Amino acid sequence: MDKEQKYRSLLPQAVSLIGASKDLVADMANLSALLHQEMGWWWTGFYRAVGNELVLGPFQGPVACTRIGFGKGVCGSAWERGETVIVPDVEAFPGHIACSTESRSEIVVPVRLCGEIRAVLDIDSRELACFDGTDRLYLERICTELACRINPELRAYVESEILPRYDSFDKGHRRDHAETVIAQSLQLSTWYDVQPDLVYTAAACHDIGLCEDRATHHIVSARLIREDTNLQKWFNAKQIALIADAAEDHRASSGHEPRTIYGKLIAEADRQILPETVIRRTIQYGLSHYPGLDREGHWARTLEHLHEKYAEGGYLRLWIPQSPNAARLEELRRLIRDEARLRTLFETFYQEENDQEPHI
Ligand SMILES: [Fe+2]
Numbered sequence: 001m002d003k004e005q006k007y008r009s010l011l012p013q014a015v016s017l018i019g020a021s022k023d024l025v026a027d028m029a030n031l032s033a034l035l036h037q038e039m040g041w042w043w044t045g046f047y048r049a050v051g052n053e054l055v056l057g058p059f060q061g062p063v064a065c066t067r068i069g070f071g072k073g074v075c076g077s078a079w080e081r082g083e084t085v086i087v088p089d090v091e092a093f094p095g096h097i098a099c100s101t102e103s104r105s106e107i108v109v110p111v112r113l114c115g116e117i118r119a120v121l122d123i124d125s126r127e128l129a130c131f132d133g134t135d136r137l138y139l140e141r142i143c144t145e146l147a148c149r150i151n152p153e154l155r156a157y158v159e160s161e162i163l164p165r166y167d168s169f170d171k172g173h174r175r176d177h178a179e180t181v182i183a184q185s186l187q188l189s190t191w192y193d194v195q196p197d198l199v200y201t202a203a204a205c206h207d208i209g210l211c212e213d214r215a216t217h218h219i220v221s222a223r224l225i226r227e228d229t230n231l232q233k234w235f236n237a238k239q240i241a242l243i244a245d246a247a248e249d250h251r252a253s254s255g256h257e258p259r260t261i262y263g264k265l266i267a268e269a270d271r272q273i274l275p276e277t278v279i280r281r282t283i284q285y286g287l288s289h290y291p292g293l294d295r296e297g298h299w300a301r302t303l304e305h306l307h308e309k310y311a312e313g314g315y316l317r318l319w320i321p322q323s324p325n326a327a328r329l330e331e332l333r334r335l336i337r338d339e340a341r342l343r344t345l346f347e348t349f350y351q352e353e354n355d356q357e358p359h360i
Contacts, residue, residue, distance in 0.1 A: 007138040010038050014142050019149045027146060028119070029058035035123070035142075036060035042102055043124040047075055049117055054079060057119065064099045073097035075122050078108035082117060084136050088129035100124070107131040109139045112190040113147040144187045148196035154234045158204045161230070169210045178204055185269035191322045192261055198239055201231065202246035202266050209247075222248035252319065264319035273325045275332040279342070280349045282306060287353055299346055303339075311336050 001009075017030045028046040036044035037060075045059020047068060054068040054075050071080040073096055078085040087093045087106045103124035111119040121143055125131070166175040182203040189199040202225075209220025222244040225231065231240055242262050249256075249263030250270050258264045279302070286293065286301045293301060309316045310332050318325055335342055 003134055006038060007134065010034065011138060011141065015145050015155075016152075018145050019152045019155075024146075024149075025058060027149070031121075031142065031146065032058050032060050041123050041130075042126045043100065043122070046111075046119050046121055048119045049079065054120060059122075061124070062100055062102075065097060068097060074106050074108050075120050078110055078120050079117050082110060082112070084109045084140060086131045086136065088131075090124075102126050104128045105130045107135055107139065109136070109143045111143045111147050114193045115191045118147065140187065141183060144183070144190060147190050148186050148200070150186075150200050151197050151234060154197055154201065157230060157233075158201065162204050162208065165208050165211060169207070173207050173210055178207065181206060181266065181269045185265045188265050188269060188320050188323055191320070192265070194261055194265070195239070197234060198243055198246075198262055199265055201225075201235070202243045202262050203269060205243065206247045206250045206266050206270065218248050218251045221250075257317070258319060268318065268320040268323045268325065271325065273328045273332065275328065275335050276345065276349075278310065278332060279306070279335075279345055280353070283346065283349050283353055295350065298350060299343070302346055303342075306332075306336050306342075 014031060014034055017034060018027050021027055021030075032045045035041070041061075043059065043061030043064065045061065045064065046057035047054035048057045049055075052070050054070075056064055056066045068075050070076055074085055074087050074090070074093060075097075077095075085106075085108045087096075090096045090098075090103055090106055093106075103126065105125045105128050107123050109121045110117045111121065121139060123131070123135075123139070163175050163178055166173060166178050182200060185199050185203040186196060189196060205221055205225050207217060207221060208224050209217035209222070212220045225244040225247055226240060231243070235243065242260060245259055246262035246266050249258035249260075250266045252258045252263065252267040258267050282302050282305050283298065286298045286305075290297070290301060308314055310329065312333060316329070318329065335345070
C-alpha cells in the first residue's frame with residue numbers, strides 16, 4: 001500500500017473516532033494512537049495552545065518536551081504562521097527544538113477553530129524528507145474534523161440517507177462532489193465563529209435538488225431540507241432555515257451575495273477558479289453567443305471580459321478570502337497582466353474550440 005492508499009483507508013476510521021467521546025482530549029488520544037500505529041512514525045501527538053505556550057497533549061512515542069513557546073521550534077512556528085509546516089531536515093530548520101536526536105523530518109498541522117489555533121498535530125519521522133503534500137492534505141483534513149467534531153448521529157444520517165442520493169446525478173455531481181464540498185467548507189469554516197454541524201449539513205445537502213431539475217436545483221435543495229423532518233432531531237427551526245438558505249444561495253453569482261456566512265462558505269467551497277478553465281470558458285461563451293466575430297474580435301472580447309470580471313477591481317468577489325481560490329485568482333491576474341502569454345493561450349484554446357463541432 002502506498003501512502004495515499006494508507007491515508008484513504010485510515011480517514012474513515014479517524015473520522016469515526018472523533019466526536020463520540022464528547023471530549024477533545026480523548027479524541028486526540030485515540031487519533032494519535034491510530035495515526036501512529038497505522039503510519040509507523042517515530043512520534044505522533046498533539047500540543048494544546050494554552051496562554052502563550054503549547055502544552056504537551058496526548059501522544060504516542062518517546063517522552064517529549066512539555067512546553068513550547070509561541071514561534072519557537074517547528075511547532076511554535078506553525079502556530080505563529082497559522083499554517084502547516086513541513087520540515088524535510090530538522091537539522092536545517094533554524095531554532096529547531098530537539099526533543100529527540102532520532103527525529104530527522106517533521107510536519108506540524110494546526111488545529112483551528114473559530115479562527116484561533118487551539119492545538120497542533122506534531123509528527124516526527126526517523127527518515128529524512130518523510131512528509132509531503134499528501135501528508136499535508138490528509139492531516140489537515142483530520143485536524144479539520146477534530147476541530148469541527150460533527151455530531152456522529154447526524155453524520156450517520158447524512159452518510160446513509162443524504163449522500164447516496166448523489167449516486168444518480170450527472171458525473172460532475174456524484175457523491176465525491178458532495179464529499180469534496182463538505183471537506184472544503186468545513187476547512188474554511190474553521191476561520192469563522194459558526195456551528196460546524198450546520199456547515200456540514202448545508203454542504204451535504206446543497207445539490208440534492210438535482211433530483212428534480214438542474215435550473216432550479218438550489219431552490220429545490222432548500223425545499224427538501226425544510227421538508228426533511230429527520231433534521232429536526234439535531235436542529236431547531238432557525239437552524240434549519242439557515243441550512244436551507246445556505247443551500248439556496250450556493251449558486252451565488254457576483255450580483256447576488258449569499259445572505260449568511262453559511263451560504264458564503266458553501267458557495268466558495270463549491271467553486272474552483274482555475275485560470276485556464278476560466279479563459280477557455282470565456283472563449284467558448286464568445287463563440288456561441290457572438291458567432292459574427294472574427295478571431296481578433298474574439299480576442300478583444302476575451303480580454304474585455306477577463307478585465308471586467310477577474311482583474312484587480314473587477315466585479316468577481318471571493319466570498320471567503322481564506323479560500324484556495326484566492327491563490328488561483330492571483331495566478332489568473334498575473335496571466336491577465338502578461339498579455340503575450342495570455343494571447344498564446346487564447347490562440348491554443350481558440351484553435352481547439354474551432355476544431356471541434358460548430359457552436360450553436
Ligand atoms: Fe449546485
